[in-house]
Every structure is written in structure tokens, then in C-alpha cells.
Amino acid sequence: MTARRTPLLALRQVSKYFGAVEALVEVDLEVHAHEVVALVGDNGAGKSTLAKVVAGVLTPDSGLVEIGGEPATISSPSAANQLGIASVFQDLAVCENLDVTANVFLGQELRGRAGLLHDGRMEVETRKLLEHLTVRIPSVRTPLRHLSAGQRQAVAIARTLIGDPRIVVLDEPTAALSVAQTAEVLTHIERLRELGLGVILISHNLNDVRAVADRIVVLRHGRNNGGFPASASHEQILAAITGAV
Amino acid sequence: MVGSQSSLREANRARVVDTVKHHGGLTQVELAAATGLSQATVSTIVKELVAAELVEVRNTVRSGRRAQLVTLAHRVGLVAGVLVGTRHLTVAIADVSHEVLAEQVLPLPAEHRADTSLDRAALLVVDLLERVGSELPEVLGIGLGLPAPVDASSGQVTVRGILRGWDGVPVAQVLSKRLARPVFVDNDANLGALAESTVGAARDVHDALYVRAGHGVGAGIVLGGRVHRGVAGTAGEIGHVQVDPAGHICSCGSRGCLDTVVGDRALLEPLRSSHGSLTLRDVVRLANDDDPGCREIVADAGTVIGGVVAGLATSLNPERVVVGGVLAQTGEVFLGPLREALRRRTMLNQVTPLEVVPAALGVRAELEGALALALQSTDLLERPDDVQARVMTGKGSQ
Numbered sequence: 086m087t088a089r090r091t092p093l094l095a096l097r098q099v100s101k102y103f104g105a106v107e108a109l110v111e112v113d114l115e116v117h118a119h120e121v122v123a124l125v126g127d128n129g130a131g132k133s134t135l136a137k138v139v140a141g142v143l144t145p146d147s148g149l150v151e152i153g154g155e156p157a158t159i160s161s162p163s164a165a166n167q168l169g170i171a172s173v174f175q176d177l178a179v180c181e182n183l184d185v186t187a188n189v190f191l192g193q194e195l196r197g198r199a200g201l202l203h204d205g206r207m208e209v210e211t212r213k214l215l216e217h218l219t220v221r222i223p224s225v226r227t228p229l230r231h232l233s234a235g236q237r238q239a240v241a242i243a244r245t246l247i248g249d250p251r252i253v254v255l256d257e258p259t260a261a262l263s264v265a266q267t268a269e270v271l272t273h274i275e276r277l278r279e280l281g282l283g284v285i286l287i288s289h290n291l292n293d294v295r296a297v298a299d300r301i302v303v304l305r306h307g308r309n310n311g312g313f314p315a316s317a318s319h320e321q322i323l324a325a326i327t328g329a330v
Numbered sequence: 331m332v333g334s335q336s337s338l339r340e341a342n343r344a345r346v347v348d349t350v351k352h353h354g355g356l357t358q359v360e361l362a363a364a365t366g367l368s369q370a371t372v373s374t375i376v377k378e379l380v381a382a383e384l385v386e387v388r389n390t391v392r393s394g395r396r397a398q399l400v401t402l403a404h405r406v407g408l409v410a411g412v413l414v415g416t417r418h419l420t421v422a423i424a425d426v427s428h429e430v431l432a433e434q435v436l437p438l439p440a441e442h443r444a445d446t447s448l449d450r451a452a453l454l455v456v457d458l459l460e461r462v463g464s465e466l467p468e469v470l471g472i473g474l475g476l477p478a479p480v481d482a483s484s485g486q487v488t489v490r491g492i493l494r495g496w497d498g499v500p501v502a503q504v505l506s507k508r509l510a511r512p513v514f515v516d517n518d519a520n521l522g523a524l525a526e527s528t529v530g531a532a533r534d535v536h537d538a539l540y541v542r543a544g545h546g547v548g549a550g551i552v553l554g555g556r557v558h559r560g561v562a563g564t565a566g567e568i569g570h571v572q573v574d575p576a577g578h579i580c581s582c583g584s585r586g587c588l589d590t591v592v593g594d595r596a597l598l599e600p601l602r603s604s605h606g607s608l609t610l611r612d613v614v615r616l617a618n619d620d621d622p623g624c625r626e627i628v629a630d631a632g633t634v635i636g637g638v639v640a641g642l643a644t645s646l647n648p649e650r651v652v653v654g655g656v657l658a659q660t661g662e663v664f665l666g667p668l669r670e671a672l673r674r675r676t677m678l679n680q681v682t683p684l685e686v687v688p689a690a691l692g693v694r695a696e697l698e699g700a701l702a703l704a705l706q707s708t709d710l711l712e713r714p715d716d717v718q719a720r721v722m723t724g725k726g727s728q
Contacts, residue, residue, distance in 0.1 A: 120607060223349075223356055224363030231393050264450050265457035268436035275437060279615070292446060295439030296417070299607045316440045 091154040092117050093251050093283040094139065094170070099148030101134055101307075108134040110307045111148070116252060116283040121274060123286045123298035126326055131307040132287045136254050139285060140172040141165035153251075171245030172254040179241055181230040185222060186211045188229055189244045214243045217280070218273045235266025242273050252283045259293050271297050291319055339375075342367055346375050350385060350400055354432035354461040357390065357397040376400055388463050399463045402431055408464060409708065411700030412451050412474040412505075413518065416440075416545035416594070417609075419447060421454040423462060424701045426470070428529075432458040433697075443495035444504070452508045469511050473704035474501065475518040475696050477546060479564040485515030488562040491581045492570075514707045516559070518542065519566055521699025522689065523550025523557050526652045528702055530690035535649040540689070541568075541639055542696070543631065543664070544655035545594040545610060549642060568638050569593070588638050592631040601627060610656055617660045625663050632657075632664045636671025643676045643684060654689030654696075661688065 092115040101109040109131045116122050124132045137143040138150075141159040150157050152168050159165050165172070179188050186204075189211045195203040211225045220239040222232065229237055238258055245253050255274070259267045274297045277284050288294050294301060301313040303325040311325040324330045342365075349364050350356060358376060362369045376398075379385040383403050390399035404425045413420040417440065422433040434454055438447060455472070459465060478493035480486065485502030487493050506513040516524075523532075523540035532538035532552060540550040549566035551558040558565050569589040570582050577586025590596060594610045601608055604623055605616075616624040639651060651672065657664045669686040676684055689695045 117606065119612075221353060223353060223360040226363055227360075263457055264436070264453040265434055265461070268434050268454065271437045272435055279612070292439055292442075296437035318441065319439075 092151075093153060095149075095151040095154075096135075096138070096145075097149040097151065099135075099138060099145045099150070101131075101138060101143060101145050107307045109138070109145070112304070112307070112309055114285075114302060116285055118251065118283050119278060119281050120300070121278050121284040121286055121298045123288065123294040123301045124304060125288065125291065125294055125301060125322065126304035126310075129306075130304040130326075132304055133256060134307075135304065136172065136174075136256050136285065136287055139165070139170060139252070139254055140174075141170070166248065166250075169249070169251040170254065171248070171250040171252070172256070173238075173241045173245055173258065174256045175260065177237055177241045179229050179237055179244075182228060184228050185215075185225040185232075185240055188240050189214065189225075190247060191244070193247050210247075211243070214246055215239070217246070218243055218276050220273065221269070233266060235262050235269050238262065238266070238270050239273060242270075242277070250282065252285065253277055254285045254287075256287045257289065258286070259288060259290060267293065291322060295319070295322075342371060343375050343379065346372065347379065347384060347402075350402055351431075354458070355390075355399050355401040355463045357392050357399055358387075359392075359397065361400055390463060401462045401464075402429060404431070404462075404464065404468065407470045408459075408468050409470055409701055409704035410455050410458075410472040410511075411697050411704060412455070412472060413521075413697045413700055414438075414447060414451070414474065414476050415518070416477055419451055419454070420697050421451060421458055422697055422701060423455070423458045423464075423469075426705060428698075428701060428705070430701075431462045434458060441494050444499040444501065448499075448501065448504055448508070452505060455509060466509060466511060469509075471512045471514060471704040471708040472505065472509065473521070473700035473702070473707070474505065474513055474515045475521045475700045476501065476515060477518050477548070479517055479562065479567055480515050481563055482514075482516060482559060485513065488564060489567075489570075489582055491583060494581070512708065514703050516699075516703055517548065517550075517563055517566075518696045518699075519548030519550040520557050520559060520563075521550070521703060522654050522691075522695040523552050523566075523652075523699070524702050525691055525695045525699035526654070526689055527552045527555065527557070529698070530695060531652045531687050532650050537646065537648045538650045538652060539566075539639065539642060539646070539648045540652045540654060540695070541635065541668075542655040543592070543635055543653065543657040546589045547592060547635055547638075547655075549639065551642075551646065552648075553646070566642070568635075568642060571638050571641070573634060573638060588635065592634050597627055597631060614656055614659050617663050625660075628657060628660050628664050629667045632667035633671045636668035637675060639668070640672050640675035643672060647679075648684070649682055650685045650687060652687055652689050654691070654693070656693055658688050659693060 094116045096114040098111045126132050138145050141162045141164050186208050190207050195207050258270050298315050303310045345365050362372045385400050386403045387398050411422045419436045419438050422430050424430045478487045481488050484500045486500050487496050490497050502513040502515045519542040522542050526532045526540050536555050538552040542548045547569040549568045551566045570587045572586050573588050574586035578590040580587035580590045613624045617628045691698050
């Protein structure tokens with residue numbers, strides 16, 4: 086592994102307006118391989134808007150998006166997938182009535198020659214993915230409604246790994262989880278990093294963010310308000326979030 | 331005998347036990363799904379295992395329905411081990427036979443604070459107990475390890491600045507008040523020494539040193555089979571031995587301590603320009619993958635640490651040096667130079683030459699030590715009878 090001067094993903098001077106609302110104003114963001122970049126800020130600071138721009142849900146009004154050093158347009162979520170970007174949003178978008186395998190391969194099912202589903206292969210793949218992430222789920226045939234909130238989050242994270250993405254966007258993955266479940270999800274994030282992926286982590290919880298992030302980017306009123314290494318103190322980051330500096 | 335009925339049943343039985351061990355606690359339905367065995371087979375095997383006192387079954391609720399939770403048999407009672415590291419918190423629940431029933435790692439922020447981290451440790455203990463179908467009253471004691479010298483009676487860090495955010499906190503009192511269970515605190519290297527000298531690589535010798543090389547460096551001293559702590563718990567704190575009189579100022583206030591030369595920050599900084607932002611675990615992984623830069627960093631650290639351990643070995647004349655911590659996961663990359671430095675600087679005696687071996691428990695030594703501390707500090711004869719009664723109520727399946 087040598088120096089990676091070219092970021093996997095770079096947003097340069099990206100702006101997004103909703104009428105008079107300045108959701109993002111000339112925001113810069115870089116994510117390298119093997120790196121967890123945390124995005125923190127107050128409610129309405131533009132974190133989720135930025136995540137949606139990266140995921141292809143929203144198109145920026147101005148600014149440049151580069152992927153692997155090349156200018157790119159993320160016009161839709163499926164375009165984002167093609168470019169190697171996978172996202173997990175707060176609602177997870179998992180199907181309660183389907184089992185773990187079906188959820189992991191939802192919309193990306195493996196099919197044979199006659200268009201039949203490769204159930205066996207998908208199950209094997211799912212088991213392998215969960216093992217990679219060190220996820221503890223008794224059976225891949227369990228319907229999602231029988232799993233804990235932490236295990237569902239793990240399934241949603243495992244799903245992003247289908248199709249070998251290079252960048253994973255996680256929006257509030259530890260919200261409303263117990264400490265043990267938070268511990269599991271944070272361990273999965275460490276694992277994604279070890280697998281060499283670039284991770285964008287959005288969270289309100291500075292403790293969780295500082296535990297796993299390599300860098301912390303603060304947004305305030307849709308603008309960049311400082312970038313910090315993981316060793317920065319709680320107070321420094323809080324000051325940037327609240328605008329005290 | 332391959333393929334015979336009895337060997338098949340034996341294999342299935344082992345599979346059920348392994349699966350229960352991996353998940354902590356599972357209902358019989360989940361167990362069938364996880365092992366791929368039929369529910370009838372699982373039910374029969376569980377019955378056999380209950381009779382053999384290997385597993386226990388208790389009533390629980392899953393998705394609103396009554397179910398049978400299968401866990402490993404908790405012999406007599408449980409203990410909890412809590413290991414606070416620089417960047418990770420590990421909590422484990424074990425029974426008195428030292429069998430780990432459940433374990434969880436939680437990543438921690440740099441310079442985490444006692445209030446938040448102890449709060450999370452307490453909640454994790456309760457969560458893990460729930461995972462194995464137990465409750466707090468079954469816990470006989472909790473052993474806790476800190477990466478700093480501590481006062482054994484209060485659990486307070488005895489040297490200011492080494493573990494910022496934990497100064498002046500009576501750790502044992504805070505946690506035992508929270509969980510209403512006895513809490514015993516020691517330094518992490520001492521716990522590693524305790525585990526390695528009781529069940530690990532130094533169990534057959536009386537005098538040994540345990541060296542822990544990870545985010546910081548520490549040593550545990552075993553003399554006459556007992557861990558020597560010193561009056562304020564600072565015995566073996568080799569991370570604060572001066573190696574560079576013109577070096578950086580250390581967190582302890584002194585200058586050029588070993589930790590400022592081979593602590594995680596000092597090891598990662600020279601790699602930043604060539605390798606980018608790495609963690610210590612990345613460095614170990616890359617060194618094992620033959621990355622020359624990372625191997626160099628790890629080997630040089632081994633030489634420097636070996637030089638300091640040599641001083642300790644000359645003063646105490648141990649029979650064996652056991653090396654643990656994450657750097658030891660690189661094997662001879664780290665151990666080779668450390669052994670060489672020791673050999674060059676220690677007086678070689680003709681009777682029993684000093685041995686340098688990797689920790690038998692690997693990176694788990696400190697956590698196992700925390701469990702061992704809780705077990706040793708709790709008098710099993712004093713346990714309340716209701717604990718015994720509760721454990722014995724494991725009912726049959728169905």
C-alpha cells in the first residue's frame with residue numbers, strides 16, 4: 086500500500102439550494118480509500134443533503150464531483166451504484182417480511198440462465214459477507230422482523246457490499262441502538278475500513294464518531310466549518326459545530 | 331468410524347455446542363436454523379447436553395412468543411471482565427470454570443473520559459448478561475483493567491496525566507455503585523502477567539516478566555508466582571523509563587520516556603507520509619503481509635523495548651519473558667529484535683538462560699487476566715445460596 090494522493094471521491098465547491106434555503110454552499114469533501122470520514126453538524130447543517138448528493142438522490146446545483154480523480158456526474162442512485170457508491174439511510178429500507186438473504190440481495194438478485202434465482206449461491210454469499218463483517222446472526226433465513234435493531238443495521242451494511250463498492254455512506258447508523266448494538270455497528274465500520282473501503286459516516290454522537298473516524302468534517306449552515314483529525318478534542322469539534330470558532 | 335451413526339451424532343452434538351458458544355444464547359428454533367439440523371434433532375441433542383450439564387435451558391420470549399433459550403451451563407456463578415484500552419473497551423462474561431460465554435468490543439474515542447466510558451461499560455455488562463440469559467445478581471465479581479498504574483483498593487489512577495480523563499476517579503467505587511457488584515481493578519500489564527502466569531506461557535516458572543507492547547508499553551512482574559505491584563501500582567511501568575534524554579515530553583511530565591519513542595503515535599507518525607493514516611492494527615496487518623516499511627517500524631520498536639526490558643531483567647533475573655500486546659501479533663518480526671537486544675544487554679547466566687516467548691493467550695491475555703482477577707478475588711464459598719438455586723433450575727427441553 087503506497088500513498089494515495091488521489092481521493093476515491095472528491096466534492097469541490099458543491100452547492101445545493103431549495104428555493105431560498107441554502108442547503109449546501111460551496112462544500113468541499115474528500116474521501117480516500119481505507120479511511121472513515123465523519124460528517125458532523127447541527128440539525129439542518131446539510132449533512133443528509135450532502136449524503137444524498139453522494140448517493141445520487143439529489144443533483145447539486147453547482148460544483149464538481151470527482152471519482153477516482155475523474156470528473157463524474159452522479160445522476161441517480163443506480164448511477165451511484167455503477168460508480169461504486171453504496172448508501173444506508175436512516176430508515177434502512179429493509180423488508181421486514183423477507184429473510185436476511187433476500188434483503189441483502191434485494192433488487193440485485195443472482196439469476197441463472199432461465200432467469201431463475203440462485204438461492205443457494207445467494208445464501209452462501211450472504212453468509213460470507215456476514216462473516217467478513219463479523220456479524221452475529223444465527224441464520225440467513227431469519228425474517229428481518231425477528232432481528233434486533235443492531236442486526237438489521239448490520240444487514241443493511243452487508244447489503245452495501247454487494248457489487249464490490251469503493252465508498253459506503255452511512256447515515257446515523259447508531260441512532261436508537263443499545264450500547265451493545267452500537268458496539269457491534271462500530272466494529273462493522275472498523276471492518277469496512279480494514280477491507281479498504283472509503284466510509285462517509287454521518288452521526289450526531291461525537292463519542293461514536295471520534296471512536297472510529299480518521300477525519301472529522303464539520304458542516305454549519307451548509308458550509309464547511311473546519312476539518313479535524315480523530316485526535317481532536319470533544320470541545321474543539323463542539324466549538325466548530327456550534328459556531329464558537 | 332467415519333459415517334457411522336454414533337460419530338454423526340457426536341459431530342452434531344459438537345456443532346450444537348460450538349454454535350451456542352459462538353452466539354452466547356439461542357432459542358431452539360434459532361439453533362436449528364443456525365446448525366442446519368432439524369428441530370427434532372436439536373431438541374434431542376439439547377436434552378442430552380442438559381443431562382450432561384454442558385448446556386442449560388431457560389424460558390425466554392422471542393417475537394412475543396415463549397421460547398427455550400439454550401446457553402452454556404453457568405457453573406456456580408458468573409464473573410465479568412472489563413478491559414479499558416486507549417481506543418477500545420472490551421467486556422466479557424465468563425463462568426467460574428473460566429469459559430467465556432459472551433464478549434463484545436466497543437471502539438472508544440482518543441482520550442475518552444471515565445464518566446462516559448464507565449457508563450458504557452456498565453451498560454455493556456448488563457446487555458451481555460441479557461444475551462446469555464442471566465442477570466446481575468448471578469455475577470460474583472467484576473475485574474477491570476486500565477492502561478495506567480492504579481491503586482488496587484480504590485481503582486484510582488496513581489500517576490496524573492497518563493490516562494487523561496480518568497484522574498482522581500475512584501473507578502472501583504463508581505462501577506460497583508452502579509452495578510451493585512464487587513469490582514476489582516488492576517493495571518492491564520499486571521492482568522496480562524496474572525493470566526500468563528496462571529494459565530499461559532509462564533505457568534511453569536516462578537519468576538517471569540510479561541511485556542505488553544501496544545498503544546503504550548508496560549510490563550507485569552511475576553516474582554515467586556505472584557504479581558508484584560509495588561506500593562502504588564507503578565511496578566513494571568517501563569513505558570516511562572527514559573530512553574532519550576533529549577526526546578519529547580511525555581504525558582507523565584518526564585522527558586524522552588519509552589512511550590514517546592515506541593508509543594502508537596511515535597510509531598504511526600513516520601509512516602504518515604508514505605502510507606497515509608494508519609492505525610496500529612493496520613501496521614501489524616501490513617507487517618504480516620511483508621510490507622517493508624511497517625516491518626522496519628515494528629522491528630525497531632522491538633530493539634528499543636528489548637533494551638529497556640534488559641534493565642528490568644538484569645535487576646530481577648526472571649526465567650522467562652512473555653511478550654504480548656498487539657505488536658507481538660507480528661511474531662518474530664517484533665520478537666526477534668527484542669530477543670536480540672535482551673541477549674546483548676543482559677548478563678547471561680550459565681544455569682537457566684533467559685527465554686523470550688510470545689504470550690500463549692495472545693492479545694486476549696489482559697482480558698483473561700481481568701476475568702482471573704475477578705475469580706481470584708471472589709470467595710466462592712461466600713456466594714449467596716440463591717445463585718446456586720437459580721443455576722440449578724435449568725429445566726429440560728420441550
